[in-house]
Amino acid sequence: MNGVTDPIRQAESYYHLHLVSDSTGETLISVGRAAAAQYSVKPIEHVYPLVRTHRQLDKAIQSIEEYPGIVLYTLTDPELRNRLKIYCQNNGVPVLSVLAPVVRLFQAYLGGVPEPRVGGQHQLDGEYFRRIDAMNYTVMHDDGQHTDGLEAADVVLLGISRSSKTPTSIYLANRGIKTANIPLVPNLPIPPGLSELKRPLVVGLVASAERVVEIRRNRLLGLNASQPNDSYVDRDAVAEEIAFSRRLCARHGWPVIDVTRRSIEETAAAIIGLLQERRRKMFETTSA
Structure with a gap:
């Protein structure tokens, strides 16, 4: 070798x-x-x-x-x-x-001598139960469910259909981060109180119109429900959905992540970085 x-x-x-x-x-x-x-x-x-x-x-x-x-x-x-x-x-x-x-x-x-423990990282400790709690919360708050409990979240993801909100939420939950996700639909109001959230980090997920259309078409084909003329897979209509998402996030000062060329893991890592930076700033403010 x-x-x-x-x-x-x-x-x-x-x-x-x-x-x-x-x-x-x-x-x-x-x-x-x-x-x-x-x-x-x-x-x-x-x-x-x-x-x-x-x-x-x-x-x-x-x-x-x-x-x-x-x-x-x-x-x-x-x-x-x-x-x-x-x-x-x-x-x-x-x-x-x-x-x-x-x-x-x-x-x-x-220094010292390590004490070998089989599966030490899988102990039923506080960290383990924190991940289970995060997973339960995330499943309960998937796709706009139970929006009255968003203040308890660590992260709230916003995005149009097929912008990888759910898989990213599940990945974050597995890291012990309570994550809710909200679908964005043009001309429909966002859940009441979303703009007033204090505790959670709110993040918008966007992708290129071409990528979203591709994913949506594949989903429709998988469901045997392809409708080529439907605005759901119309490139211009999708582009307007994405523009709506960006305007909404800009208006409220919410960070936006383009997931077009990112894996779920990379998107989650970017969100975790934003969350850690936000928590650091909050700590510095409270301890000043």
């Missing part, structure tokens, strides 16, 4: 990626996919969660032997960890503990 690309490997259209964890495997999946996304060759994932016994590890090793590839692992049991590592090294299989370098950095800074 000297950094030189193997021409045989480069010519293959796929490779095997083995993810071995003594917890849910979510950390491994995220890291593995983030690294794999840097290459055009696609991985075939083999995920082995909750590996806590030698018998469970046997199944993972058997699969690695049958489908050699890259092995990433998070195992806190030293016997299991060493067994997997030694097997891979003896058989020329690239293997890496994804948390080891990070833990070493923490140890160098904090």
Whole structure:
């Protein structure tokens, strides 16, 4: 593994990626996919969660032997960890503990010896229940439902149909952020009290007319309800909807995010950045 690309490997259209964890495997999946996304060759994932016994590890090793590839692992049991590592090294299989370098950095800074805990990030603690509470709130306040409870939100998303409000709301809720979303329709009033909200961050989501039309047409085709002449998929009508959204947000001083070329994760990250900046300013104001 000297950094030189193997021409045989480069010519293959796929490779095997083995993810071995003594917890849910979510950390491994995220890291593995983030690294794999840097290459055009696609991985075939083999995920082995909750590996806590030698018998469970046997199944993972058997699969690695049958489908050699890259092995990433998070195992806190030293016997299991060493067994997997030694097997891979003896058989020329690239293997890496994804948390080891990070833990070493923490140890160098904090000192002491870490106390390994299986699935420590998934404990039923306050943070866990905060995410569950946020998810419940978000589902209850999707697509303009229960607008009388918007003051309890952390974030309120505004946007026309097919501007990714709901998936962005769900993603934020999974991060523990209570999120409501409100559909915007030209010539229809916004919910009463929306402009007077004090606690939540209100954000408008917009996209290009071409992108919105494309998504709407695909949705209609999926529902077998395509209506080419309907204003719902008319480019000029959609452009006016978007202009209406921008005017509304400008009038109230609400930030706007163009989601045309953003993934849900990127949109959520931008919103979280705005939320953190808003909270920082509020803290500085109250502590002054």
